[in-house]
Amino acid sequence: MAPRRGADPEALTFTERARRQQIVECTIDLISTRGYPATSLSAIAEAAGISKAAVLYHFSSKDNLTETTLRHVLDRFFAYVTQRVERESEPCAAIVAYVRAMISYQQANRRHVRVITEMLLDDKGGTRLKTPGSHDTHGRWQALADLLAAGQEAGRLRAFDTRTTALAIGGAIDNVISHWLVHPDYDLDAAADELEAFTLSAIERRD
Amino acid sequence: MAPRRGADPEALTFTERARRQQIVECTIDLISTRGYPATSLSAIAEAAGISKAAVLYHFSSKDNLTETTLRHVLDRFFAYVTQRVERESEPCAAIVAYVRAMISYQQANRRHVRVITEMLLDDKGGTRLKTPGSHDTHGRWQALADLLAAGQEAGRLRAFDTRTTALAIGGAIDNVISHWLVHPDYDLDAAADELEAFTLSAIERRD
DNA sequence: GTCTATACAACGATAGAC
DNA sequence: GTCTATCGTTGTATAGAC
Numbered sequence: 001m002a003p004r005r006g007a008d009p010e011a012l013t014f015t016e017r018a019r020r021q022q023i024v025e026c027t028i029d030l031i032s033t034r035g036y037p038a039t040s041l042s043a044i045a046e047a048a049g050i051s052k053a054a055v056l057y058h059f060s061s062k063d064n065l066t067e068t069t070l071r072h073v074l075d076r077f078f079a080y081v082t083q084r085v086e087r088e089s090e091p092c093a094a095i096v097a098y099v100r101a102m103i104s105y106q107q108a109n110r111r112h113v114r115v116i117t118e119m120l121l122d123d124k125g126g127t128r129l130k131t132p133g134s135h136d137t138h139g140r141w142q143a144l145a146d147l148l149a150a151g152q153e154a155g156r157l158r159a160f161d162t163r164t165t166a167l168a169i170g171g172a173i174d175n176v177i178s179h180w181l182v183h184p185d186y187d188l189d190a191a192a193d194e195l196e197a198f199t200l201s202a203i204e205r206r207d
Numbered sequence: 208m209a210p211r212r213g214a215d216p217e218a219l220t221f222t223e224r225a226r227r228q229q230i231v232e233c234t235i236d237l238i239s240t241r242g243y244p245a246t247s248l249s250a251i252a253e254a255a256g257i258s259k260a261a262v263l264y265h266f267s268s269k270d271n272l273t274e275t276t277l278r279h280v281l282d283r284f285f286a287y288v289t290q291r292v293e294r295e296s297e298p299c300a301a302i303v304a305y306v307r308a309m310i311s312y313q314q315a316n317r318r319h320v321r322v323i324t325e326m327l328l329d330d331k332g333g334t335r336l337k338t339p340g341s342h343d344t345h346g347r348w349q350a351l352a353d354l355l356a357a358g359q360e361a362g363r364l365r366a367f368d369t370r371t372t373a374l375a376i377g378g379a380i381d382n383v384i385s386h387w388l389v390h391p392d393y394d395l396d397a398a399a400d401e402l403e404a405f406t407l408s409a410i411e412r413r414d
Numbered sequence: 415g416t417c418t419a420t421a422c423a424a425c426g427a428t429a430g431a432c
Numbered sequence: 433g434t435c436t437a438t439c440g441t442t443g444t445a446t447a448g449a450c
Contacts, residue, residue, distance in 0.1 A: 220415080222415085222416080223415085223416085226416090257417075257418095258417070258418055258419080260417075260418065260419080260420090261416075261417055261418075264415095264416070264417065265416095
């Protein structure tokens with residue numbers, strides 16, 4: 001039977017799913033330590049203990065593999081943040097939970113963050129990523145924009161453009177994380193407090 | 208004599224400086240249209256009408272060429288912003304001028320911005336750029352952090368960590384620009400107004 | 415001093431044997 | 433399902449023409 005190279009996990013055999021999982025794990029390791037350009041198919045194959053062509057059997061191309069890896073990482077990331085946000089009923093508390101979850105997850109998963117910055121931030125121009133997933137069909141910050149809109153409707157927040165403000169808050173988070181990646185001694189907990197205050201004073205109504 | 212591949216423009220002959228300039232211009236064109244990975248030395252050489260080896264005569268390696276190109280673009284960018292900021296004497300006005308200059312320059316120079324996002328944002332992990340220039344020795348947002356510190360000393364701004372806040376504002380700008388690059392119909396002028404208000408209400412003292 | 419020509423290892427990708 | 437063999441292309445290095 002022809003190999004299935006799609007992303008549908010239900011349609012794969014047990015061994016194939018295990019192999020794919022193993023290869024993706026090796027890819028995360030290599031990209032997060034050596035960076036994307038230095039991560040060749042040969043290196044991935046060697047790390048997985050198989051041949052270069054065997055990797056390309058399971059994933060039709062290097063792009064296919066790296067995009068699968070990216071989606072694998074992003075799925076966990078967004079699941080974590082969504083779960084933390086949905087605990088809160090108050091709009092303002094939900095926004096704070098969003099900011100803190102974005103930071104705390106990345107703080108606890110440096111390895112994954114490296115993969116994201118190497119691949120997704122990389123792709124802001126839209127030249128690299130060929131198959132945009134469900135995360136970016138509405139934009140990476142649509143979820144945050146929705147939270148902001150909900151806060152405005154509840155009368156808790158000022159009047160501003162939710163899309164631009166979501167981009168601003170999201171970019172602020174991204175940049176703080178990026179700086180922390182390059183400077184590990186940077187106090188990320190203190191930065192999270194600052195960022196929360198920064199965000200709230202920018203969006204809350206002044207009475 | 209051995210070819211000069213350094214960045215010192217004074218030590219180059221007229222023809223060499225012209226060739227280097229031409230090659231850099233072709234590199235900007237190709238990277239901004241096709242993206243970095245799709246920009247090969249052969250493509251650059253063909254665009255410049257010379258051989259691949261001739262390119263490598265003027266620039267010792269592809270990395271050398273792309274870093275020179277990036278620096279070429281960044282120099283103009285930062286010169287523009289610095290000039291706009293230094294016109295203002297009031298700390299708050301200087302910060303506003305900074306934000307607006309960052310946006311207006313990038314709005315007027317899409318081609319250059321593409322090169323920056325393809326190369327510099329790319330490099331947040333620090334795995335790619337080998338020779339950090341004067342711009343990033345103190346961090347990309349040090350200039351903004353200094354402006355914020357000056358505003359605090361003048362009593363105009365609240366008490367906050369200038370480094371984290373500079374990262375937040377800078378990231379906000381970056382993200383808005385990135386979104387505009389992908390969605391050209393996004394109203395960047397309106398976004399600049401929003402971003403200015405967002406920034407001011409986050410840093411100004413509440414009396 | 416400026417360049418063309420050529421050779422090289424490593425890359426991503428394909429075809430076909432087992 | 434995994435392999436070997438091979439392809440075209442990439443970045444790089446060297447030799448030598450003018």
